[in-house]
Amino acid sequence: MIQPLRGMKDLTFEESDRFVHIVKTAITVARSYGYNYIETPILEETALFKRSVGDSSDIVTKEMYQFEDKGGNDVCMRPEGTAGIVRAFVSAKLDRQPMKQKFYYYGPMFRYERPQKGRLRAFHQFGCESFGEASVYEDFTVIVMIGQIFDALGIGYDLLINSLGCQDCMPAYREKLVGFLTTIRSDLCEDCNRRISTNPIRVLDCKNEHCQAHLTDSPKLIHALCDSCDTDFNTLTALLDKAEIRYTVDTNLVRGLDYYNKTAFEFVSNEIGSQSAIAGGGRYDKLVEYLDGKPTPGIGFALGIERIMALVQMPRKQREGYYMGAMVPEAIDILLRLASRKRLEDKVTVEYNSKGFKSHMKGADKAHARYALLIGEDELANGTVWLKDLETKEEQSIRIDAL
């Protein structure tokens, strides 16, 4: 028997129902904020992710499904959604249009990691990207929107926010941080020592307790922001306060993708184990430029559908539609005709085997049908059908042409 690949899962029945429910809910909310659906290829040129997600990020250095295709191109399966959307945005020359553009997407992402609870190699994200809006009000709006999706799904969350600064304040801060880190270099773990030169910001959220103990006195970016970034961050927190959205400022929140700047946020749940991030995102004002477009500010987020599935309770299934069965073989033709008519307006299950009454009743119950519609000898002779509402238990005989 052929099994699915490691870290990849088939979703059926109750699980796929929950998957669809989450996507539908997210789409409904996103559309109400003016987002339109965008579909982009799963396979992209490897260079796209190196340039956007970042050459030094874990995602790019060790987690990509990367290979050479039959034409000799260096390609990979998308490990995240934003890069492809931005590439599509630039490819379509939408960066030349003055109007603001908002897109939502959902689909599979691939990362070659060790599977764990809430971490698959093929997993699904729903995400939104908003282009052309530099205002911090958009940052606020995006956060509100995510909260609204979670509220609609009936799940709780904690919100973490941070500011990563911009071109003006980040480089100076970075230099200051490298200076500090160099002084405590010998107390830091191997990874952190490497990060000092490759990506010093990531040292801040190192999970190593020993490192964290030495980092308490590290310079905080939040205290080194330029006026514009500082003002925006204060505006954001004020807006959240006014809207009564609870949040925690986490100065160590560093998104693992290099393209983020200014506002960064993460939604976490404490009910699903160690892989607790259920949504994350932030602003990426330079990304369009990195990918050869005209300077265009952007902000977006993605939510992990499988992780959210673990939190969502589906409403109990109601009985619906018809179960049709015959107790004499000659009646099945009639049922088929009835079924195609009824299917224009309702769900219909037809049992093709003629069998006993009781067996049909059990079948109707199993099919979770609202109505059992049966034809036996008497009905066939009279040109009627026997119909029972399995919820109210009412039953009646109806002429076939009256249905």
Next chain:
RNA sequence: GUGGAUGUAGUUCAGUUGGUAGAGCACCUGUUUGUGGCACAGGUUGUCGCGGGUUCGAGCCCCGUCAUCCACCCCA
């Protein structure tokens, strides 16, 4: 990539000191060949993850391998 636990029926699991497999649920049939969910009776289902080794004999012991789960790491 590192560490720990686990792989036995469709599913959840039991299987005592090694003696050729069992339970609940599910499924099928029946308990009035025209009344479902409940109850009762009966029944079906297994290369005991895979490969090798030890042994008269392995689900059980040993080695390898693959997979799953959990944690680290990383992130959605």
